[in-house]
Amino acid sequence: MLATLWLVALSSLVAAVVFAWRHEKRPPEVLYQEPGWMPAAKSDRWKCIVIHHSASEEGGAERFDEWHRKKGWDELGYHFVIGNGSDTADGQVEVGSRWAKQKWGAHCKTDDEFYNQHGIGICLVGNFNGHPPDTKQMQSLARLVGFLSREFKIPPSHIYTHGGVTGKTQCPGKQFDVELLKRMVAAK
Numbered sequence: 249m250l251a252t253l254w255l256v257a258l259s260s261l262v263a264a265v266v267f268a269w270r271h272e273k274r275p276p277e278v279l280y281q282e283p284g285w286m287p288a289a290k291s292d293r294w295k296c297i298v299i300h301h302s303a304s305e306e307g308g309a310e311r312f313d314e315w316h317r318k319k320g321w322d323e324l325g326y327h328f329v330i331g332n333g334s335d336t337a338d339g340q341v342e343v344g345s346r347w348a349k350q351k352w353g354a355h356c357k358t359d360d361e362f363y364n365q366h367g368i369g370i371c372l373v374g375n376f377n378g379h380p381p382d383t384k385q386m387q388s389l390a391r392l393v394g395f396l397s398r399e400f401k402i403p404p405s406h407i408y409t410h411g412g413v414t415g416k417t418q419c420p421g422k423q424f425d426v427e428l429l430k431r432m433v434a435a436k
């Protein structure tokens with residue numbers, strides 16, 4: 249009799265432990281991100297993402313920063329640059345100096361300046377009129393855009409290309425496939 253009671257008590261205890269373990273509050277899924285992607289203080293200005301190519305086969309944030317300053321701009325106009333193995337590693341994401349400050353961009357001029365004021369500018373190194381971005385660049389871009397979309401509540405319909413919004417440039421090149429990017433982001 250006593251042994252039966254003990255057995256009942258023991259199995260109840262085991263059941264309780266298993267129940268507690270199963271219903272344990274799971275930590276939220278950790279979003280993939282790299283150092284610098286999350287600014288110290290998030291701005292609520294960001295409404296869309298604008299993709300660019302450099303139209304050059306070589307480059308990186310430092311070189312483009314020089315180019316942009318020579319044009320008389322304040323600093324690198326993009327918020328992020330994704331390397332192609334020339335100045336930086338293939339698929340390496342560089343965080344531009346504006347991003348930490350959550351500062352407006354200088355990458356997508358329109359009369360109302362909407363895309364510079366509210367668009368996060370990402371530039372992939374390469375000229376995608378001649379060839380598409382390589383796999384590592386697209387994977388990094390999808391991870392970055394996925395992170396930014398979720399953190400700043402930017403829907404897929406607000407992922408744009410430079411030429412797509414201005415109609416005045418082929419940037420980011422005829423072989424850049426924005427629909428492929430959206431599918432890659434959605435799959436993550």
Ligand SMILES: [Zn+2]
Nearest residue numbers: 300301410419
């Ligand atoms: Zn562009």
